[in-house]
Amino acid sequence: MSARRFMVNSRTIRDGYASFDGDIYNHMVRVLRLGTGDAVQLADEKGTVHFGTINQVAKEWVAVKIISSCPVAQSDSVAPRITICQALPKGDKIDLILQKGTELGAHDFWLFGGRRSVAKIRDDQQKNKLERWNRITADAARQCGRTDIPEVTWRPSAVEASNDTGQELRLILWEGEREHSLKDALSAGGKPLSVIVAIGPEGGFDPLEVRHFSQHGFQPVSLGSRILRTETASIAILSIIQYIWGEM
Numbered sequence: 001m002s003a004r005r006f007m008v009n010s011r012t013i014r015d016g017y018a019s020f021d022g023d024i025y026n027h028m029v030r031v032l033r034l035g036t037g038d039a040v041q042l043a044d045e046k047g048t049v050h051f052g053t054i055n056q057v058a059k060e061w062v063a064v065k066i067i068s069s070c071p072v073a074q075s076d077s078v079a080p081r082i083t084i085c086q087a088l089p090k091g092d093k094i095d096l097i098l099q100k101g102t103e104l105g106a107h108d109f110w111l112f113g114g115r116r117s118v119a120k121i122r123d124d125q126q127k128n129k130l131e132r133w134n135r136i137t138a139d140a141a142r143q144c145g146r147t148d149i150p151e152v153t154w155r156p157s158a159v160e161a162s163n164d165t166g167q168e169l170r171l172i173l174w175e176g177e178r179e180h181s182l183k184d185a186l187s188a189g190g191k192p193l194s195v196i197v198a199i200g201p202e203g204g205f206d207p208l209e210v211r212h213f214s215q216h217g218f219q220p221v222s223l224g225s226r227i228l229r230t231e232t233a234s235i236a237i238l239s240i241i242q243y244i245w246g247e248m
């Protein structure tokens, strides 16, 4: 069940905390019997929803620690959470993928070193790269009016990228797939809560990688007979999923 939502005045929220007495205190603590650690949503008059947890309950007041805030429209978004699992492309193409993907509503990005990725990330470069990539999604989010910022994380290879995936629908866009189309995969079930899509680098996927992903429940799908550039593939898949299951 999602956290209860309370209508509050934005002035009650300061420095990442909100505290309430009177009616809201009564409602939260006395009526709903919420206590320390319970999740709540605070919707303010400016159209922002603040997600937080109760961190202190006193005799006449209750304090909430805010964890994140975003516009109501987005927190109510109907689209599935889409993770783009992208093999590192050449040069600054990744900037485009992160920027356009953020505009198109990607929930987060998992970048990984593909066997055929020409670009390599050394361990000592990782921190700087991640900072830069996360700045790109933060800037793009601001530009397009998103206040939730897609997180960019790094995985060394397809092995790590295919592991620990809890997403309900898992797809690998594979240029070698002949039979199973994206349309088949998307029309097979109802709207999932979360989707992860693996996309190869310029050189495509190595069959070993396709096997790794398949073993972890990723369905190989084709986008048709034309070969798209890796950045086009990610923009296309996000647009298609948003159109079918989102609010485009």
Ligand code: SAH
Pocket: 172, 173, 174, 175, 176, 198, 199, 200, 201, 202, 203, 204, 205, 221, 222, 223, 224, 225, 226, 227, 228, 229, 230, 233
């Ligand atoms: N060099 C490869 C193509 C790689 S395209 C070749 O010539 O076969 C880069 C990535 O985009 C692919 O790994 C895949 O994830 C995605 N992609 C591009 N076109 C595709 C298509 N028609 N079907 C499925 N995936 C595609």
